[in-house]
Amino acid sequence: MPILSTNSLSLEINGQQILKEVSFSIEKGEIVGLIGPNGSGKTTLFNVLSGFLKHTDGKIDFEETDISEVSAPKRAQMGIGRVFQNFGIFREMTLEENVLVALESLPKEKRGEINNLKEKTKETLEFIGLANRAKEKASSLSGGQMRLLEIGRTLASGKELFLLDEPTAGVSPKMTNDVSSLIRELKDDGKTVMIIEHDLPFIAQICDRVFVLDVGSIVLEGDPQSVQHDVRLKEIYFGADPTN
Amino acid sequence: MPFFIHILFVISNWIPSMLSHNVIFGKGKIFHFGPMGVAIISSYGIVITLKSTGSFALAFLVGLVCALLISAVFAWLSVKLEPDALGVITLAMHIAILNIAINWTSLTRGALGIPGVPRLSFFSSNTTLSITMAVVAVLWIIFMLYLDRSSFGRQISALAEHEWYAKSIGISKIKINLIAFFIYALGMTIVAFFSMQYLTILHPNDFMFPAFIFYITCELAGKPGSVLGVTLAIVLLTILKEGLRFMPIPTGLTGPLELIIFGVILFVAVWWRRDSVFPNTRSV
Structure with missing residues (x-):
């Protein structure tokens, strides 16, 4: 049974077609990568899936359950978790408050x-290795720690589907390993993950399937190895070789 | 002694409404510049009902319902509009409501105001009324401190910091804004209920722009969102404001001087808090 599927999803803003008839389905427990050049519509697709932008045509x-008309907070409450590229944590709050506010919502x-929201908060911070900084403001964390906090918070609030927008962006190489371990743990827990990433080796290492988005359409789909070696991928990123 | 009783009443009377507006403007960073609009509707609701029925309970109820209704409109606007547009619209609504109050003379007596507002027999003296108001103010401060540390306090702070991030964890902006505006409606109704009995006259001049300037000045000077900071600012600035009346200044100069002093304080406070007053604009 697919946990998420879209049917001919399109988005037009000011006469410009941003997403064109995007159709896909993701099975429960899968990790799916979403790659494509800058401006191809990856983050926009996430914004539509999480309810921040209203698609002009199609169905999600x-x-x-058809969630096309469901608001962003309601989708979050239904179990769609979003991790933002620019660290979607509340920097003016403490780490503890960051987790607590998600549980309270x-x-x-x-x-x-x-049973106990405070206890759950403590367990979450212990799980991501930040329990000793519970009372500190989130603005004091490094990029990698912010990412762990954001993913940990989403996990604690029992989300079933995780939309991760460039989870390794702004994260040190050492912390990238911690983030990828955490994503694997999500899979072990039976969670479904969709990841936008530019780091292809990272995608190849972690994903079951990959979609390639270009100019608002899914143009390639398959397992990471076959997509990585597909000649069309190079054309999408660098343009067609005129000598061929 | 009457001066201190008067100061006690004025300070205590500002606290419930200003601390409640501080939840919206200070903590929520919602540019609600129409608190006086709510005050006008609630006050007229109370006084007109009181004068026509003589029932204090009914008057309070009518004032509260009026305040809740107009607050629901403000809350809806706060969800639909960007901060700058909301600021302009709420200011415009304040002026529109004030104009209705002044021009609907058959109901409000217009610029003459409504004199002879009765008092509860328990409040026969100003001392009793001031002490009661002070007790209410202290209870309101405790309530605000509780709200500040509650789930609601965290959710409104999250929305103020980044709306999309807050929505992505399931926080409903309309629900949180409605609660915030309804708290203000309750605080304002309590204030109107007591102040109308203290003054015994309802006059539209009390709801003009300077009253709103005083609100914003206290909230900015005391640190937006801070319950104790704004309380302290209310105490100090009210003493300054009321104290000016007793300075040896020609009567005609007191008003303009007050406006200049509070204008300067507001300017300094905005300048000092310029990094924290306005909502953050971070990209996703």
């Missing part, structure tokens, strides 16, 4: 499943 199904029935 999450867990077999869950719908009543999901909040009821967590």
